[in-house]
Amino acid sequence: MGRAKLPRKSTAIDMTAMCDVAFLLLSFFILTTKFKPAEAIAVTTPSSVAAKVAPSKDFVLVTITKDGKVFLTIDDEQKKELVANSLNTTRNLGINVAAFKKANFIGAPLSGLNAFLAIPEENRKGDQLPGIPCKDSTENELTIWMQVLNEAYAGSKMELLLKGDNLSKYPAFKNVVAAFKKNEIQKFQMVTNPENAPAGSELWKKSMSGDKELDN
Amino acid sequence: MAELDTSGGGHKKGPGVKKGKKLSTRVDLTPMVDLGFLLITFFIFTTTMSQPTAMKLILPDDKVKPEDQNKAKESGVLTIMIGAENHIYYYEGQLKPDGSNFLSASFNGENSIRDVILKKKADVRSRAIDPTNPEKDFVVVIKPTNECNFKNVIDMLDEMAINVVKKYALVDITDNENELVKISDANATTSGSN
Numbered sequence: 001m002g003r004a005k006l007p008r009k010s011t012a013i014d015m016t017a018m019c020d021v022a023f024l025l026l027s028f029f030i031l032t033t034k035f036k037p038a039e040a041i042a043v044t045t046p047s048s049v050a051a052k053v054a055p056s057k058d059f060v061l062v063t064i065t066k067d068g069k070v071f072l073t074i075d076d077e078q079k080k081e082l083v084a085n086s087l088n089t090t091r092n093l094g095i096n097v098a099a100f101k102k103a104n105f106i107g108a109p110l111s112g113l114n115a116f117l118a119i120p121e122e123n124r125k126g127d128q129l130p131g132i133p134c135k136d137s138t139e140n141e142l143t144i145w146m147q148v149l150n151e152a153y154a155g156s157k158m159e160l161l162l163k164g165d166n167l168s169k170y171p172a173f174k175n176v177v178a179a180f181k182k183n184e185i186q187k188f189q190m191v192t193n194p195e196n197a198p199a200g201s202e203l204w205k206k207s208m209s210g211d212k213e214l215d216n
Numbered sequence: 217m218a219e220l221d222t223s224g225g226g227h228k229k230g231p232g233v234k235k236g237k238k239l240s241t242r243v244d245l246t247p248m249v250d251l252g253f254l255l256i257t258f259f260i261f262t263t264t265m266s267q268p269t270a271m272k273l274i275l276p277d278d279k280v281k282p283e284d285q286n287k288a289k290e291s292g293v294l295t296i297m298i299g300a301e302n303h304i305y306y307y308e309g310q311l312k313p314d315g316s317n318f319l320s321a322s323f324n325g326e327n328s329i330r331d332v333i334l335k336k337k338a339d340v341r342s343r344a345i346d347p348t349n350p351e352k353d354f355v356v357v358i359k360p361t362n363e364c365n366f367k368n369v370i371d372m373l374d375e376m377a378i379n380v381v382k383k384y385a386l387v388d389i390t391d392n393e394n395e396l397v398k399i400s401d402a403n404a405t406t407s408g409s410n
Contacts, residue, residue, distance in 0.1 A: 015245030022252030029259035045268065046367040048374040054270035064366065161270065164366035170298075171362050173369060174388075181275055189270035192370060201330070202380045 041071050041105065042127070043165045047195035049203060054191050059159040060149055061191075062142070063105070066165040068172040069131030071107040072145055082152040083145075090148075109133050110141055134175045142179035150183050163191040271373065276385065291343065292353030294336045296329065297389060298372060299397040300363035303404055304329050308336060311393065318396055320404070323371060333379045356381050359389040361397050 041063050061073040074080050084100040087093050093110060099117040107129040108116035116129070134142045149158065160180070164173055180188060197204040290309045297305045304321045306329070311318060321329045337354055344350035356376060360369050369386075376384045389397070 015249055019245045019249045019252060022249050022256060025256050026252050026259070029256060033259055033262065046370040048269065048271045048370055049377050050269045050271035050374075052270050052272070054268045056267075164370070166365065166367040168366040169362065170360040170364050170366065170369055173366050174360075177275065186275045187272070188275075189272050190370065191268045192271050192374075194267075194269045195374075197378055201378045202334075203378045206380065 041065060041107075043163055045163055045192050046166050048190075048192040049195055049197045050192060051194070052189075054161060054189065055159040058157070059161050060153075061161045061163055062176055064162070064164040064168045064172050064176060065127070065131070066167040067127075068168055069107070069129070070134040070142060070172070070176060071105045071129075071131055072142070073105040074149070077101050079149070079152045083148050086148050086151060091144075106145075107131050110144065134172070134179060136175060136178075140175060140179050140182075142176060143182045146179050146183040146185060150185070160185060160188040161191050162188055271370070271377075273373065273386075289353040292340045293355050293357060294333065295357040295359060295393075296372065297393055297397050298358070298360045298364040298368045299401045300361070301401070301404075302368060303397075303401055304372075305397055305400060306332055311396075315396055318400075320400060323368075329372075330375060330379060333375065333381065337379065337381070351382060354381065354383060356384040358384060358386050359393060360386070361389055361394055363397075363401070 043063055043065060057075055059073075059075045061075075063071040063073065065071070074083065080101045081097060084095050084097045087110070088095055088097070091110065093113060095113055096117055102121065103117060103124075104121065105124075106113070106116070107124070109130060109132065112130065116124070132141050132145065134140050162173075162176065180186075197207060293309055295307050295311070299305060302323055304323065306319055306321055307317045309317070321327050321332050323329060333356065337351065340354040341350045344352065346352060358369075358372050358376075360372075373384075373386075375381075
């Protein structure tokens, strides 16, 4: 008879604290997200098992599109200025240095560089631009660019990246590499999408056994 | 926390004064929490997770005189040529004049180039004289033709990483080999369409 009555507790939980946490996380993610800027040059890179993350600053990026056009992106604004100035003095191009510094990428022959810089930034689309002429060893303006870049980066490390489209043909790659070689640049990195080593392969076994010597 | 004190502070109203019905200010926050977490998941998924990776490639110096260049033993060399439409051809050692050791392979599936590389590697290992460095003589020469695309070249270089080939080189194709690849490519496409 004398059963102790348990006080009835409400099942409604105060959601406020949870709500606070949710929105705190939300604001954190919103603030830290960097939306991918719409790329002016559309390139789908092949994938590789390379595990090293591509450098995201102080890089010089050479892009090969699927129709074999070559574009150049320089990350460092100071180096861009140096490049523009040295092109102006050695080749008398009369480039607008400020516009050159602002340009996200270069995609025109040296002779048409001023016209290229006159196009508004948002209208520079990879498929409508001529690209840097890089046909063969005789007509290879990338060699000039690499030479100027070499001078601009003298004394500091240049992270040279090559980003090629899956469908670009090998000769385009060969000509770009030829331009690097001419300037005695023997080391460069190719931008790829990450991929896991196939199960059972030697690299896979190596990484399974904890060998850290993967960075070749 | 979320509710406010609405008890009116004990202010007594006279008799006959109608009390307005007190509405609870307590809001159900569950949908808001739902929405919050939904957005969180959205932002988590749209954040760029996969950063592009970089594959290193070191080119040989062209200026080195031929006599100073590394000589590869014929028995340890595997030459791989990449033709149009993902076709791969290979030969071991030197190409015979009649082209009898000119064989074809594919990127994956049966008769894959990976098996060919591994077989050759095992072969070189079995014949090694120096047990400390059994793969000393193993060299893979990659010769892309003008018809192959960038992906094929990267895939092939990747294959070197996957199979842990220490010595490999990207070399220009000779005219002779180019001709052979072209003929084989043409054969492969015609037989494939029939």
